[in-house]
């Protein structure tokens with residue numbers, strides 16, 4: 001396949017962006033969590049301005065926004081937006097990334113030169129089956145690549161470049177945005193929905209070509225606290241109640257073959273103890289609770305409560321209290337109220353010659369938070385694969401397809417207004 005101008009642009013941008021170390025840090029209290037993210041964010045402002053997005057700017061929290069002016073004569077075309085995050089995962093080094101383009105890949109093992117034990121194999125990566133003949137981009141073996149989410153960043157900028165160069169394509173006002181700190185769950189925290197001014201947006205942060213993600217988990221956290229009674233151990237007979245033992249009994253009663261992250265997949269929910277604060281007097285167990293429907297969360301929380309009450313009934317004098325906090329909700333609840341947001345995305349994917357692959361995310365996204373902040377935001381594929389890993393990869397052809405989908409979406413929203 002000959003290289004198109006769009007593919008050259010998106011690949012060139014991607015190869016450049018990944019050399020910036022933009023790792024976020026969950027232990028930092030600042031926003032963005034690391035100052036190094038600002039270096040890339042500022043570069044993006046300059047690049048958007050160079051493309052003609054004259055209002056492009058970064059705010060004090062690191063959020064970049066810019067506007068592609070409308071080309072249509074229609075007055076009623078909704079403003080839509082495209083978003084990507086610049087930070088990379090704290091789980092793997094993103095410093096000194098050396099991207100390698102494996103042109104016209106023929107299916108052979110890809111040995112990463114800086115660690116010969118890091119080998120990307122067709123047999124172990126089902127997604128690679130669709131990539132024979134394509135240009136596969138990897139890191140060199142000692143770092144992640146950063147395709148999550150610099151593939152998305154490069155795609156949004158390349159789409160902006162394409163639209164600015166083709167004013168004959170009718171579209172409404174299009175907003176672009178780049179955000180920090182997605183990987184530490186704070187990407188939506190300081191996002192100014194009002195200033196962004198769009199009716200809906202799309203994050204470009206999905207994996208496989210054609211993918212459209214419109215569902216996320218609904219999530220709560222639940223703390224179960226057991227109150228015992230502490231005394232001097234030498235004088236404890238008939239008075240001490242050891243809450244550590246009560247909590248251990250409770251944890252022992254949790255189902256072993258179901259309702260846990262390690263025994264569920266697809267659309268099944270779970271509860272998951274992940275922190276224990278223990279002392280003889282008082283022990284609390286923290287859970288995350290997940291399901292795709294909010295009613296499913298309540299069922300699981302009721303079950304935990306029931307098990308905890310049965311436990312304290314077996315330990316004379318022990319008591320238990322519960323605290324449930326909402327974390328986030330399935331964005332489908334919002335998207336169902338705006339069916340055209342999803343319908344137009346399906347159409348844009350089909351026009352790029354792909355079949356939409358819809359899939360429910362067993363987690364949350366910035367988009368799920370933004371959807372409940374008033375900006376309905378499903379997630380589109382960016383092509384990033386094996387994310388947070390030294391074997392991360394993306395293909396040039398998938399990035400090009402993603403740019404095509406962004407441009408198609410702008411057209412579809414205009415046509416159907």
Ligand SMILES: [Zn+2]
Nearest residue numbers: 148149182205
């Ligand atoms: Zn991501």
